[in-house]
Amino acid sequence: MEQLWAADGALTVREVHERLAGTRDLAYTTVMTVLDRLAKKKLTERERDGKAWRYKAAAPREEMAADLMRDALDRAGDRREALVRFVGQVSDEEAALLRDALARLEAREG
């Protein structure tokens, strides 16, 4: 149900429901409940728009992924070991991306 991230800005329940109508046949209230629960979990923010709520992702998909990676790392015990294993699993391309990201970080922080 997180294809809401695929959509762009802040959407109302109706809009999300309409966008989903093509691929999935969901009740309007289903979409509502999900959006509401996401909001409760702070994964989504909402603001009033007339009588309706307008939802938008609290953080982009990529931020969520990064958060999950952090969580995983935090449960590792030996961080060094976990990181070593992680980069060992990663594709060459991803390793390059990582190096790049680290380089940028260094540049930004000195």
Added chain:
Amino acid sequence: MEQLWAADGALTVREVHERLAGTRDLAYTTVMTVLDRLAKKKLTERERDGKAWRYKAAAPREEMAADLMRDALDRAGDRREALVRFVGQVSDEEAALLRDALARLEAREG
């Protein structure tokens, strides 16, 4: 229930149960069920030892963490962006560890 990783090698249900007896007051069968379920999920391997099973972690805690990090990354959409955000969240020390791990990888793979 994953303090089984804290223990070292392959343990039988009874042994795990005994080790846990100090901190948690669990029924023998509880330990058994958990170990069995972990085995079903391939998180643990078991081999016969007389009539008993002897369980050992299929992968160390750190490997599991690395796997989770991979999973998270795979759900990211834009990997580059996710990695950038991830290194942005990471502590200086962890960034250093990461750099180190990448350097080793490079050395090993050419």
Added chain:
DNA sequence: AGCATCTACTACGTAACGTCGTAGACGGCT
């Protein structure tokens, strides 16, 4: 044969999640 040990199977409560329905509030149109 009897007893201890161990496994397999089942069960129960709780929690999260996807799915949905009903009830009620609010605003526009006639």
Added chain:
DNA sequence: AGCCGTCTACGACGTTACGTAGTAGATGCT
């Protein structure tokens, strides 16, 4: 004013995962 459509709030149900545990039955030692 009264009806109708739109939207929300809240509750509900099935499924799955998980922690906990009991019972039944196999197996092996004495």
